[in-house]
Amino acid sequence: MPSDRNLADQKRTDRSPTDQSPTDQSPTDQSKLDQGKSDQGQPDPKWTDQRIETLLANLLRAGVLFSALIVLIGGAIYLLRHGRAPVDFRVFRGEPADLRSIHGVIRDVSAMHSRGTIQLGLLLLIATPVARVAFSIFGFAAERDRMYVVFTLTVFCVLLYSLLGSA
């Protein structure tokens, strides 16, 4: 869409004058630039915040639409097979073991189980924000923004710890 492109460009050009207009800010920016030149080399000019944002947006969209497609396929099979059965979520029974782990879900999908297929779509949905954080690490690294590489790595490690530590 051309309108998005214009806005994004405007945003980029807008950011630099604002960052530099107040007097107490320019030295910080300048020193950061100098530092970037001296010990890290020039950042790849192709990598800007704008490019990272566009790629992040596309990654999120692709992840969420792909997982929705899998859930939709599983859901259609589920409704065809069990659509007329009475519904009961009043009592908590907990999910069977195969729907609680990644291995179990994959086994279910290969056996064409509808509930397992939905669960696979949900796992992909859960993986989308994790992939978004992982991608941001590479994005900031390509921008030579060391500070944000460290921030993002920290978030990624905590995320992995809580995901893997619990499951």
Added chain:
Amino acid sequence: MTVLEFSLLVCVSSLIAGLVGALTGLGGGVVLVPLLSLFFKVDIRYAIGASLVSVIATSSGAAAAYVREGFSNIRIGMFLEIATTVGALLGASLATHVSTHAIAIVFGVVLMFSAFFARKPRTPAQRGLPPDPLATRLHLNGCFPDVEGVRTYNVQHVPVGWGLMFGAGALSGLLGIGSGAMKVLAMDQAMKIPFKVSTTTSNFMIGVTAAASAGIYLHRGYIDPGLAMPVMLGVLAGSLIGARILIKANTKWLRLGFSLVIVLLAAEMLYNGLSGRI
């Protein structure tokens, strides 16, 4: 009720939940948990599992549009996610040692007050703040496409905001829900970030916080595919519609809507805390 009827009804309700979640930056859980548990008589644990799925769906669905259009500030998001994820870990480990009823009640009261302050738009004098040196060093200041043109903003009180985000993470770890509200309030009220940037950046962040606890809920068997399927599809459709509305919406109405939802959330917290459901 048959599975088909149930799925269709839940899907339509989830569409509304996704719409509200994307517009307020809170995710769909605020609307979904009471709706599923009180109206559809779903066990609270299944409702929480479905709500977690709905938060990730709202977050990722709407964030694609918000990030592309330049509303969400990904640097603010990444910087504050350190606080929320570490806070969530701490909260989850404390959950067995502290009284969550009491925390839910205190949180409910705090939210009631917050709704009162958050409903008023800021005056132009309150907007044109000078840049804060720490925010500048962290590259947090930015701009976004406001209704009347591109508007720049300077982030304030970074340490207070970070501390509140840590609290938001700890609360979400302790109570399971409600972190989006604290995120929006910390960015809007403490860090003086424009409202649309606060809600869309919160929306960008909540997916990560929810994903961090998804492992626990999946393992405990809270995520039921039969329930999560209509919830996810409905919420996703709602969040995509909500993202289109927010881009053009007047901040005054968004603030008012946000405050109303916060009052609802506060009532929910007080009810859950007093009845001992949390």
